[in-house]
Amino acid sequence: LRGVRAGNSVSDWLIRLAMMASAITAWDVFLDPQMVGEDYWVWQSAGPAFRGIPLVNYLGWLATASITSAIALALCGTPQRVTRLPIVVYATLAGLSTIGFVFLFDDLVVAVVGGVLMGVFVLVGIRHSKGRGA
Template sequence: MNKLWILFGALVLAEIGYPLTEGRARTGLVIATVVIGYVVSVAHAWLTRGPRTAGLLVLVTTGGGLLVEAVGRTTGYPFGDYDYTAALGPRLLGVPLVIPLAWTWMAWPAWIAAGRITAGRAARTAVAGLGLAAWDLFLDPQMVSQGYWQWHTSTPALPGVPGIPLTNYLGWLLVAVALMALLGTAPQRGPYQDAPMYAMYLWTYASSILAHAVFLGLPASAAWGALGMGLVAIPLAVRLWRS
């Protein structure tokens, strides 16, 4: 478990470096952050729940993420009419390889966070789906502003966040809940050592607000993300504080 904390520290350093760099260096940090986050999430699933759950996590969120992104960019459903630029490197089925890794990176902390603040599989599935989808209130504005992907039709959009249609966020919520429903078929026993995932979810929340509001010039997405992801992050922080 100590190695997970070391990797988490590396992720934090990579994210701190993101607003301090530009061009290829910044893109390199994006890819490094996703890869490290992916390794931490899958490794945590393996160490705490075993290889069966870790395998299910990869199958559902990495494989499922790739499939839904490939369908999405081809058909426009369920996210809207969008496509990736060449900035994020090699693709599979038209999707940069780093993208499905990102689904897994944040799906697992969202699932773990939801398990701490809910009771029952249905409630956990819904809250975990919300917790993952709300992350996109930060992710898409940041990535679109850097030219990593773009929408061909971007209206209607959230106030202050142009270039991203509302259909995207609704699509994220639909897909996220579906993925969490599948992930919920894994055995659920405990107690587990889940502190690294709580830390990852809360760090992502707090650091994204700060980065968007102060360093990236994206105050509207800072506000929307604080509101949306806060629906899970704030109850989680309160629960951890009281325990």
């Protein structure tokens, strides 16, 4: 693995992978309810669900995001210089999604849950970028 060979420990690589995959999955907490709300798709599941989306769907997103993140980390490794642009883009997406669910989709539950979940990764990203001198 390129990131591991570049001097990072396996545990650092796994933490980075878990953070990337979880941040993508957190975004899906906004995306799927929006698509269901707009009737782009319908779930026919009797299992546990959040706003009509089966919880197993989020596990599927976590698995898919883990695979794609592992590929990205293996191909690109760890950046030598951290920029804040990805954090700004992710924070903007989180903020606009939260506002959209409050005012356009009238779903405060999704706004709060999605905003908190994505907000955690925004705060972690800001803290990490400050520690790396971005």
